[in-house]
Amino acid sequence: MRTVLPIVVDGDPALRLVAPPVERDELLSPAFQALVYDMLHTMRSAHGVGLAAPQVAVAKRIFVLDIGRGPLIAINPTIEDAADETTFTEGCLSVPGMVGEVNRFKRLVLRALNLKGKPFVVRCAAQRPIDEYLADAIQHELDHLDGILYIDKVRNLRPVPQPAAA
Numbered sequence: 001m002r003t004v005l006p007i008v009v010d011g012d013p014a015l016r017l018v019a020p021p022v023e024r025d026e027l028l029s030p031a032f033q034a035l036v037y038d039m040l041h042t043m044r045s046a047h048g049v050g051l052a053a054p055q056v057a058v059a060k061r062i063f064v065l066d067i068g069r070g071p072l073i074a075i076n077p078t079i080e081d082a083a084d085e086t087t088f089t090e091g092c093l094s095v096p097g098m099v100g101e102v103n104r105f106k107r108l109v110l111r112a113l114n115l116k117g118k119p120f121v122v123r124c125a126a127q128r129p130i131d132e133y134l135a136d137a138i139q140h141e142l143d144h145l146d147g148i149l150y151i152d153k154v155r156n157l158r159p160v161p162q163p164a165a166a
């Protein structure tokens, strides 16, 4: 059984820290591996498409995502070659019930470590909505690791009856 972790919301100082990288020894520890699976479980339970560790009050550079193509686990993620700015509509599990427009890049290269500590690369390069949506979600989650919320950058923040959450 996995644990549903409590998700902290805007106003909690845990969301405003710059999270430190995960050390290799820690990455391979059972406690860390359990945390990652609990984060995936928590994200799904909350019907979110993404969740970053600071959202469960854990100051570590890790996020999980699932935009409908299977889970993506990114440890110590970085973004390169971000290009082609556009506007996306976003929500956030830590800002319940709201959405708004944020400027993001449509193309980027994500580099991160997987659960085994192996580097991998995700290229969001194709001119397809699914790639652009993934690029948007990656930028949203990476911001969480630097203490940034989308409401810091948003235009037209507004309530929605059924929030889209990331």
Ligand code: ZN
Residues within 6 Å of the ligand: 091, 092, 093, 094, 140, 144, 166
């Ligand atoms: Zn968020």
